[in-house]
Amino acid sequence: xxxxVLKVDVDTLRGTREGVPALLRLFGRHGVRGTFLFSLGPxxxxxxxxxxxxxxxxxxxxxxxVTSHYGLRTLMYGTLLPGPDIGRRAADRMRDAAxxxxxxxxxxxxxxLWQDYVAQRDPAWTERQxxxxxxxxxxxxxxxxxVHGAAGWQMNDAALELLGRLGYRVASDTRxxxxxxxxxxGRECVPQYPTTLPTLDELIGxxxxxxxxxxxxxxxxxxxxxxxxxxxxxxxxxGQLAPVLDRLLAGWRAAGTTACALGDYAxxxxxxxLPRGSVVRGTVEGRxxxxxxxxx
Numbered sequence: 001x002x003x004x005v006l007k008v009d010v011d012t013l014r015g016t017r018e019g020v021p022a023l024l025r026l027f028g029r030h031g032v033r034g035t036f037l038f039s040l041g042p043x044x045x046x047x048x049x050x051x052x053x054x055x056x057x058x059x060x061x062x063x064x065x066v067t068s069h070y071g072l073r074t075l076m077y078g079t080l081l082p083g084p085d086i087g088r089r090a091a092d093r094m095r096d097a098a099x100x101x102x103x104x105x106x107x108x109x110x111x112x113l114w115q116d117y118v119a120q121r122d123p124a125w126t127e128r129q130x131x132x133x134x135x136x137x138x139x140x141x142x143x144x145x146x147v148h149g150a151a152g153w154q155m156n157d158a159a160l161e162l163l164g165r166l167g168y169r170v171a172s173d174t175r176x177x178x179x180x181x182x183x184x185x186g187r188e189c190v191p192q193y194p195t196t197l198p199t200l201d202e203l204i205g206x207x208x209x210x211x212x213x214x215x216x217x218x219x220x221x222x223x224x225x226x227x228x229x230x231x232x233x234x235x236x237x238x239g240q241l242a243p244v245l246d247r248l249l250a251g252w253r254a255a256g257t258t259a260c261a262l263g264d265y266a267x268x269x270x271x272x273x274l275p276r277g278s279v280v281r282g283t284v285e286g287r288x289x290x291x292x293x294x295x296x
Contacts, residue, residue: 003227003258005193005265006034007149007172010234011111013043014074017092019238024100026242028219034261035172036097036234037107037149040087040136044078044112045070070235094140103261105147105170109133115152119290123158130162144266147262149173149231153195153284153291160279163190170266172229175284176294179269180277181221191271192279193262194294195231197221200241202286211240215247223255226291227265 008023010016011244020036027034077083088093098104108114109132118126137145150173162184163171168190183189195219203209203211209217222228237245245248278295 001256001258002222002225003260004197004252004258005172005229005262006032007195007229007231007262008034008036008234008237009107009149009151009231009287010036010038010108012039012045012070012074012235013077013084013086013090013139014070016086016093019234019236020097022238023232023234023241023245024097024102026238026246026249028103030101030114030246030253030259031250033102033261033264034259035103035105035106035147037147037151038086038094038272039107039109039111039135039151040133040140041085041109042078042083043074043086044083044110045074045077046077046081046083046117047112061094066124069155075134076281087140089226090099091140096140103147103263104141104145105149105262106133106137106145107149108151111151114150118150118154118156118159121156123162125153126156126158129160130159130166134166146170147172148190149262153293155279155292157184157279160189161186161187170263170264172231174279174292174294175282178226178275178294179266180294181271182266182274182279183276184279188276191266191269191274192294193229193266196226196228197230198284198286199231200236200244201233202284205251208288210243214244215251218248219255222252222257229262238243 107127139280144167146169148171155173171190172193174194179193181191279292280295281290282293
């Protein structure tokens with residue numbers, strides 16, 4: 001029976017406060033368990049607007065109605081408004097996800113800072129950002145994190161190696177085709193379970209895909225008999241795109257596809273038997289900029 005992993009990236013204060021509760025209700029109705037990956041430090045979403053000069057960014061903004069999904073206030077955090085500390089102001093909502101039986105993990109400390117700079121930064125900078133996230137996660141959940149999913153699918157070699165040293169057992173930091181064990185300078189790292197399906201914001205507005213038919217596209221793409229990892233966002237599927245996710249979950253259930261959390265899926269795999277591979281820089285259709293992708 002094919003499996004789809006439900007990986008929820010929570011990027012902002014609004015996504016934590018409003019999107020997470022909405023997703024908990026939706027997952028509860030469908031009886032599914034997911035993995036919630038939290039941004040734990042300051043919300044500096046407004047600083048992402050400097051990406052306006054990145055190829056493809058403006059087209060994505062126009063296609064996905066960024067203001068309506070994220071809200072004007074969120075888009076001013078870190079610029080016209082100070083960036084609120086998400087972990088301080090929304091820890092209860094994070095704990096609600098765990099209390100409802102879902103898996104929780106680390107997305108990042110500062111989403112914009114990590115996404116825009118980690119690919120070029122050195123090991124010391126990388127370790128500092130990752131330690132801040134781990135420390136805050138422990139403060140909130142009273143236990144160390146075991147699951148990591150990088151903001152914006154951005155990683156560097158130091159981050160891949162640090163995952164094991166920091167106690168992570170499972171990671172979904174990359175885009176790719178199949179689970180694998182990254183090898184960095186001859187050293188094996190924490191197994192990666194890459195996102196295999198396109199996200200809704202990559203699909204909608206392209207090639208005739210709308211919120212009304214996006215679920216049909218994903219159901220077709222996931223009907224190949226393989227297991228998949230689907231990344232959704234608390235700000236989108238926990239907001240205006242909730243009806244799309246509702247139809248998608250119903251479609252997977254009707255097709256006999258099992259939806260589950262990342263750790264549950266990884267626990268069924270034999271890490272020793274996973275292929276070894278590399279993480280390289282590459283592009284994904286519908287998303288601007290380079291990402292960390294599974295190598296050949």
